[in-house]
Amino acid sequence: MTEIKGIDVSHYQNDRGPIDFAKVKDSGNKFVIVKATEGNEAGSRYLDPYFAQNVTAANASGLTTHAYHFFRGVSESDARAEAQWFLKNLQGVAVKGYLFVDVEYAKLTSDKGKLTSYVNKFLDELAKNGYTKHGIYSGKSFFENRLNEQDLRPGILKWIARYNDVLGRNADIWQHTSSAQVPGISGNVDVNIAYTDAILSTDDTSKNESKPAAAKPEPSKKSKPKSSESVLKKGDKGLAVLSMQKNLASVFFYPDKKASNHGCDSVYGPKTEDAVRRFQLTHGLTADGIFGPKTATALEKAIADLKKNPVVKKKASHPIHVVEKGDTLWDIAQHNHTTVQQLMNMNHLHNDTIYPGQKLKLK
Known part of the structure; x- marks a missing residue:
């Protein structure tokens, strides 16, 4: 039986340091499944801040890229809304392989028939929009006891987690540990074994056949604001805004410290404008709240200075x-x-x- 090694990552790995996907590949891995989103846009929405960056870097290293969405659906309409949030954030990101729905949330309905229907509606929405290579992720116990496997959409890849010496059932991908050490990644990471060559297939999953995909951004211009880039201002949205917000937060000028991800949400709203203005005031710039070349240069310098002289923080209490x-x-x-x-x-x-x-x- 073919066994193909791969990993899955989310911001948890990025939070501990940059991922060197070239080293990941050189250590024998062939694919990576990257977290994209969870919830829906109108409610519990979440976009992994490193999603596009991880996919771009993994593609560049020669790994086959796939994406997953963490499912919280409470109805068929909610499931479709979650799929739309996932689809929205796939635009412009060159995912090459399968799209997985991660079904493991303990608070999902305990009605097996309903939950199976919700998952199918999520996958149907992907298919309706031209994405036909699907998979489902779950723990072995959850998958067998909370879903009607025989009623799931046919042809999907089954990605099953069980941290044991044997999986104990048929699956296309087995996530066999969450505490592996992989070259190129700081700390623990999930590792997987795929038993199908489909996991290496790269034919047109990243393309939406119902409508043209958005233009692909240039990674070098999206990963870090440069003084030569265009001006960002209130009302702008996108990866350039998100990168700027994260860089501001890295030197303690948070768009919204109390919010999820400290307000780094890719939207240049009033709080981001305020954070830029506070940064400008502190660094002797015109405090207009517009992120232009001079502010970008000052921010790059502030980040470099902080790396040379890091702030020592008290050890945080346990979450x-x-x-x-x-x-x-x-x-x-x-x-x-x-x-x-x-x-x-x-x-x-x-x-x-x-x-x-x-x-x-x-x-």
């Missing part, structure tokens, strides 16, 4: 998860990119029994 009804240690470990054993060790648990209201350290 906490409050257990809710329906949670399992496996679900919590999956969503926080750790393992059941690590959670047990950290929280001094003698078994995997948990109860609502219990507080668990995550790191």
